[in-house]
Amino acid sequence: MTDLSSFPIATKWPAQHPELLQLYSLATPNGVKVSIVLEELGIPYEPHFVDITTNETWTPEFLSLNPNGKIPAIIDPDGPGGKPLGLFESGAILLYLAEKTGKLIPTDPAKRYETIQWVFFQMAAIGPMFGQLGFFHKFAGREYEDKRPLERYRAESQRLLGVLETRLEGREWIMGDEYTIADISMLGWVRNLIGFYGAGEIVEFDKLKNVPAWLERGLARPAVQRGLDIPKRPA
Template structure:
């Protein structure tokens, strides 16, 4: 059994989708990041950077429990555990990994900043909005060209953890200032991935607990001094 400590965010949904795609038994433990659950001592033991998601697999690679944080590392672990969604050959494996790193180093951070400056920032700062909206459009352009090249999925002809990592971040395309008409190949990929039953099940994990707006108290926890306290 895999215990998943998570919340319905793009990074959380990556792991939810992967678990559903692999058919692994798991139990979800909600970590309400708006209320500060991510700062609880028990959670910090498995996720010292106070970020979701994190997992504890009672049946680790040596038969002993293993805990992991960082969604990209979790996807790689689950791919290796199940032998799914990651090529076995070296060339194919690194082809997938480079696009996984692209998501972790670019898509997630930059689209996250676009969300922040466009939606959550207490002041509307034109420079920040323009910078990250333009970067979002640039990244969408990179992915659109990639899908035009492969004709199917991010890393090639097969669905992999690279697709699982990227897809949840694009669900909020409107908040990122994106017009799908500018990225038709990527839109076709987005619809193709979103039609997978396991993806739909993963998207629904904890979905009933997420709200579309943030209270001032939640904003303070997520973006204010609480976030930066030493623990």
């Protein structure tokens, strides 16, 4: 039987099936990247709901796996050399799982790095900027009298959507005909921007052609539909 006793996080979120990959997450734009990629790859895993509203990511057990206190994180009991591997940062997890399985990332070296650059684009730009726009448009930030921060993140988010719009011209997916971790990294964020954040109008999403069509294709994938609802919230 697989032994996860060296991972303190497993004491707070006990594994019912320690032989499976353990996912510690929440269905946020960052969290669903990993649940979607696991569903797409067909890797058996055990999801654990981590409640960020009660600061569970700041408990000693969670911090033992991710000292940055953010979801998602994983433990792969069958890591390199057959030894358990704990990993955090959604981009790193996407790359690890794609390379481990040889799927959702091109085998051609040049295309592989091109894919990775778009994952990094999401991590460095799409996620932070869309998240800030969500704060200043939907949450407490909208009450700020100074509207310059909102306008800054609105303008930058709109510009980033323009980058995606240009990239997707004549392409079905970010890498052309091949659906990859680059697409998976961004689908949840674009969906959240126009859905949960309600920012579609202020970034003029309806004026775009390629990005909405790409989003619709991505959200129609059965694995994406499943991954968007994992981990399920406790009843």
